[in-house]
Amino acid sequence: MRKIYATFLILAVYSQCGYTQSKINPDYIRAKMQWFADAKLGIFIHWGIYSLGNYSESWSFHNKGVSYADYMKQLEGFTAARYEPQAWAKLIHESGARYAVMTTKHHDGVALWDTKQKHYSVVKNTPAKRDLLTPFYKALEKYGIKKGAYFSLLDWSYPDYPAFTKDSIRYTIADDPERWKRFLKFDSAQMAEINQLVKPDLWWFDGDWEHSAEEWNAVGIRQELLNANPSVVINGRLTGFGDYDTPEQNFPVSRPDFHWWELCMTTNDNWGYRKTDSAWKTPYEVITIFADAISNGGNLLLDIGPRADGTIPEEQVHILKELGKWDNKYAKAIFNTIGGLPQGHFYGATTLSKDSASLYLFVPARTQGNIMVKGLKNQIKQVIELGTGQELLHKVVGKISWSPVPGLVYIYVPAGVQDEYMTVLEVKLDGPLQLYRGQGGLK
Ligand code: GLC
Numbered sequence: 001m002r003k004i005y006a007t008f009l010i011l012a013v014y015s016q017c018g019y020t021q022s023k024i025n026p027d028y029i030r031a032k033m034q035w036f037a038d039a040k041l042g043i044f045i046h047w048g049i050y051s052l053g054n055y056s057e058s059w060s061f062h063n064k065g066v067s068y069a070d071y072m073k074q075l076e077g078f079t080a081a082r083y084e085p086q087a088w089a090k091l092i093h094e095s096g097a098r099y100a101v102m103t104t105k106h107h108d109g110v111a112l113w114d115t116k117q118k119h120y121s122v123v124k125n126t127p128a129k130r131d132l133l134t135p136f137y138k139a140l141e142k143y144g145i146k147k148g149a150y151f152s153l154l155d156w157s158y159p160d161y162p163a164f165t166k167d168s169i170r171y172t173i174a175d176d177p178e179r180w181k182r183f184l185k186f187d188s189a190q191m192a193e194i195n196q197l198v199k200p201d202l203w204w205f206d207g208d209w210e211h212s213a214e215e216w217n218a219v220g221i222r223q224e225l226l227n228a229n230p231s232v233v234i235n236g237r238l239t240g241f242g243d244y245d246t247p248e249q250n251f252p253v254s255r256p257d258f259h260w261w262e263l264c265m266t267t268n269d270n271w272g273y274r275k276t277d278s279a280w281k282t283p284y285e286v287i288t289i290f291a292d293a294i295s296n297g298g299n300l301l302l303d304i305g306p307r308a309d310g311t312i313p314e315e316q317v318h319i320l321k322e323l324g325k326w327d328n329k330y331a332k333a334i335f336n337t338i339g340g341l342p343q344g345h346f347y348g349a350t351t352l353s354k355d356s357a358s359l360y361l362f363v364p365a366r367t368q369g370n371i372m373v374k375g376l377k378n379q380i381k382q383v384i385e386l387g388t389g390q391e392l393l394h395k396v397v398g399k400i401s402w403s404p405v406p407g408l409v410y411i412y413v414p415a416g417v418q419d420e421y422m423t424v425l426e427v428k429l430d431g432p433l434q435l436y437r438g439q440g441g442l443k
Pocket residue numbers: 046057059206207248264271
């Protein structure tokens with residue numbers, strides 16, 4: 001797992017970048033990250049020539065599952081003929097997501113915009129023949145959705161990039177440092193083009209693992225992006241010189257210790273569209289995973305893989321719409337909240353309002369009956385089911401008058417208030433949350 005030591009690292013980076021005091025200020029970083037922390041849900045889009053659906057994105061030729069020539073033949077079939085960027089943005093909006101991250105260029109090097117560099121693009125090399133990024137990001141703006149640009153630092157197709165397939169390299173940096181410098185120049189020219197074209201709010205790097213931070217000039221890249229947009233958010237796959245961490249497909253069990261994090265996850269088993277992949281996650285699974293992420297103070301970046309013609313598989317549309325129905329219904333407990341109770345207090349996901357005077361309990365699987373919360377020192381003013389507004393009964397069990405240990409709170413979830421997926425309760429407290437974390441007894 002790629003780990004970043006958020007605040008410490010960021011401060012180190014900012015000082016290396018020669019940033020002024022005001023910008024080194026942790027308040028500045030926190031302010032810059034606020035929209036991201038509040039957003040909770042993003043939609044990831046993997047779209048490229050691999051979206052014909054026969055081979056996995058880039059890796060298939062790198063790992064020699066298909067020859068490079070056959071992989072690149074897909075250029076001829078990438079039509080984007082039924083691409084409706086407005087409809088994509090509308091669907092993303094409906095899902096409740098506050099940001100979207102699109103693959104501007106994957107490891108195969110094919111740009112989805114009209115790159116001025118001498119390299120592949122869907123404009124020059126495919127029947128799509130047009131810039132696919134601009135209309136999409138424009139549509140996102142219309143819905144107030146933040147714009148994220150996925151960009152693969154490594155480029156297995158570029159003649160000046162050292163690695164090609166898993167067992168063949170073109171050269172090593174030690175042998176030809178000038179050639180590597182040419183690659184870096186090319187890569188940053190492409191980043192500058194994207195900055196100009198779509199002004200991303202977030203850069204989502206990938207493919208950093210083949211080189212060190214020094215080789216990539218990670219500090220320099222970060223500085224260039226901040227020069228273009230001082231409040232831009234950068235993911236951690238810039239050899240750690242980003243703002244947040246990105247556990248991929250792997251669900252944290254204990255709460256991650258980095259400050260900002262985002263779980264990126266596929267809706268089936270692939271990032272890009274695959275004809276043969278029917279391992280769809282159900283809306284219930286996606287919703288419970290999402291609740292778990294926000295409970296632990298993170299975001300979910302949920303991936304979709306449109307087909308080469310621009311249509312989105314029905315199963316993904318279904319997942320996004322169901323997710324949207326649910327997170328719009330329970331928006332108050334999801335967006336603009338903070339991570340919930342530490343483990344041990346409630347057997348399920350929780351979040352808190354920013355003033356921590358409201359505790360939200362996520363109750364899965366159409367639970368009916370008594371649920372329990374431990375270690376709550378506060379008095380409860382009221383418990384309601386958020387979807388229906390119905391007030392629920394609760395009682396405190398086993399409070400010993402002379403002991404500082406709080407009693408157990410039992411909340412009765414009656415029949416009829418259950419959400420199809422996950423019911424959410426608001427526990428209104430008498431003030432900011434106060435927890436008992438002891439071991440019982442007299443302590
Ligand atoms: C990995 C893969 C890549 C995918 C990405 C998404 O790093 O290299 O194919 O796009 O994860 O998180």
